[in-house]
Amino acid sequence: MHYHISVTDPASHFLIITYTIPEITTDRIEIQLPAWRPGRYEIQNFAKNIQFIEAISISGDKLPIRKITKDRWEINTNNEKEVQIRYSYYAAIQNAGSSYVDEELWYLNFINFCFYTEGRINDEYRITLALPETFKIASGLASDGLNKLIARDFYQLVDSPLLASETLQKSDYTVRGVQFHIWMHGRLKPNWKRIQRDFRRFSREQIATMGDFPEEEYHFLNLILPHAFYHGVEHHNSTMIVLGPDDEGEGLYTDLLGVSSHELFHAWNIIRIRPVELLPYDFTKENYFETCFVAEGCTTYYGDLFLKRAGVFNDEAYVKELQVYMKRHFENSASAAQSLAQSSFDLWLDGYEKGIPHRKVSVYHKGALVAMILDLYLRKKSNHEVSLDTVMQILWQRFGKPFIGYTIEDYQNIVEEVADEKLDWYWQDCIFTNEPLETRLNEALSFVGLQMTTFSNGNIQLNVQDDFKAKIQRDKWLETRQILSDEEEE
Template sequence: MHYRISSSNPSSRTIEIEFFLTGVSSPTVELQLPAWRPGRYELQNFAKNIQRFEIFDQNGNPLSFEKITKDRWRVQTEGASELVARYTYYSNTVNAGTSFADDRLLYINPVNLCLYADDRLHEPCTLELVIPDTWEIACGLKPTAPNLLSATDFYELVDCPLIASPELQHAEYKVGETAFHIWINGAIRPDWERIKRDFQRFSEVQVQLFGEFPEKDYHFLTLILTTPFYHGVEHRNSTMLVLGPNDEGEGLYTDLLGVSSHELFHAWNVIRIRPAELLPYDFTKENYFTTCFVAEGVTTYYGDVMLRRSNVFDDAAYLKELQVLLKRHFEANGRAFQSLTESSWDLWLDGYDKGVPNRKVSVYNKGATVALILDLHIRRKRNHARSLDDVMRLMWERFGKPFIGYTLDDYRAVAEEVAGEPLDWYFDRCIFGNEPLESLLNEYLAFVGLSLESDAADQGSAPAVFLVQIDGSEGLEDRFRWLTNQR
């Protein structure tokens, strides 16, 4: 499968795609456009952005086709050995999961706009960009010729976004044998020495936790906007980040660190340590699963912890981020009806919308909160000799490294193995239940000299919460090994 992508009139916000399918031998071929993208578990129906759609044989003769679902076409091949689909894709939105073109940028998430045939998913793919020779390309895919990228199969292709521009800025650092690339596009002057130092620090502690990095290289692809924005999406050997505004202040830099550390942790957790229901991805429909509290909650928890362990954050900076996390859960949906497993399942329904009040919880915020509880429970029981680190290492060794997919029961079994005891209370209260968690959380926060306090709430509203240090806590520095040392 070969794709040629261009934008001859970028002011129209249209991207032109030619899809070449060779080796055709059947009387009909069905072409599918993905209905959703990895990293956001909701149907996005990318086919709604297609303006013009035509199909030809290798000689340029039009072929008959019909649309048989909202994003699937059946083509009558009429003996053709090759098909060429030509279509335009409209995109006027920039976030970490879209595609966009203007006169100085071609930004592509291939999952938005690349067709495929079901029986060809595991065949090699090539992606050709029609861009000026002076433009540079930032992407996790390997270049095989100027402006030509190759993927081992469709799954790799659609898990590798790209930025092409004459204004890309680039820096590189290494951790072991792995090369890490930082790409920035936008009106900003990066402090590269600071960025490389801090990125190398948090990358090193993440690699140390798992003992190895899954890929030979990794790319932080960053678009900086003039307006406030914060979004990141994980990919196989890259992440797509969209941030703003481009004021070059500490707020922007803190956002860059936070989202980058979070997304890098995904290189293990969900890219490789993946729920069995998502392996392989079925791009035609919902892929329901109940463990997004592991995929996103544990990752959210570790994203900031890794910044503290690497000394990119000090204690105060970390505790500030932890307070933000806890406020987001307890003030927004601490009394919500659904459990984490129910809200994970319902991501496909309304997980990314505000939705009905007090119905669902955030798999990110509550998921990170209960990851903190589990980590502190294991550390308290084992005096820091074991921790959630051991859980994630075993998940990597047993499921991520062999890439076989895990179930909720698998995660529970590993957690109980590390804890050295049944964890019925934890899963019943934190994962399957919907009870408020303030008192349980405070039981474990006290172990590290912290407390979650709240003010008096107005009738019908949630109380505001505040994370405070307990006065006179003994051995606080020793207890803070939770933040400063890996297990």
């Protein structure tokens, strides 16, 4: 399979695409455009951005093509062995899951505009980009020559976004033999020494916790905008991050650290440790699952926790981040009717929009809080001998490494195996009902000298208690696994 992608008029934001399908053995074929993308569990109907489409034989004759669903077409091959699909796609949105082209930048998410041929989703895919001569490419895909990329199958292709520009900036670092690449596009002058130091710290801490890294290299693809923005999406050996404004202030840098640490942990949790309902992805329809509180909740919890353990955040900065998602849960959805599992399932319905009052909870915010409750409970029970780290490590060994999907029952069984007891209270109060979370949360927080206060006006405040024994427990909870040498810091 081959894709040729060009931009004849950058100001129009249209991609001009030729999709070549070789070795055809049937008189009819069907091509499918994805209806959604990994990392965003909602139907997005990318086909709405296709302006025109046609099918051409190898000799240049037009072939009959008929749309049979909103994003699926049937082609009468007229016994041709090779067919080309030519079409245009409007790429004019800049978020972490979209595509955008202009005179200065090509930002491509292949999931938006690449078809697969029914029955051949596991074929190899090759990409040729008609880029301006001065453009550099940032992508997790392997190079197959100048402006040519190769993916082992459609799944890898559409899980590998790309930035291309003359003005891309880059810095590299290595942790435990893994090569990390940080790419920046935008009007800013990165402090690479600081960025490398902090990224190396949290990368090393995450790998130390999980034991090893799923990939040989990893790309942080950053698009920095002049206006306020915050969005990141995980991919198999990369992440696409869009942030702003590009004022190079501390707020932008804190956002960069937070989203980067979060997305890196996804390299284990959801990219490889994946719910069985998502393995393999079915791009034609909703893939319902109840465990997004594991995929996103645990990852949200760990994103900031690793920054503290790695010494990137101090105690004050970490407590501030904890308070942020406490406020977002308790001030916005503490009295919601749905359980966390129900809201995970309903992501496909309205999980990424405000929705009606008091209906759903956030799998990110409440998910992070219940992950912390579980972590602190396991630590208190075992004097830090086991923790949520242990749960994630077992998930990685049993499900992530062999790349087999886990069920919600698998997750429950592993948690109770680590706890060495039934945890009916946890599943009942935190996961499967809409019980208020305040009591369970403060029980957990008291172990490490923290306490959440709810004021009569609904505001939330997280307080640090000056208790010597609790501080010892807090230090053990937040302790660093890996200390960098002076040479590594430099």
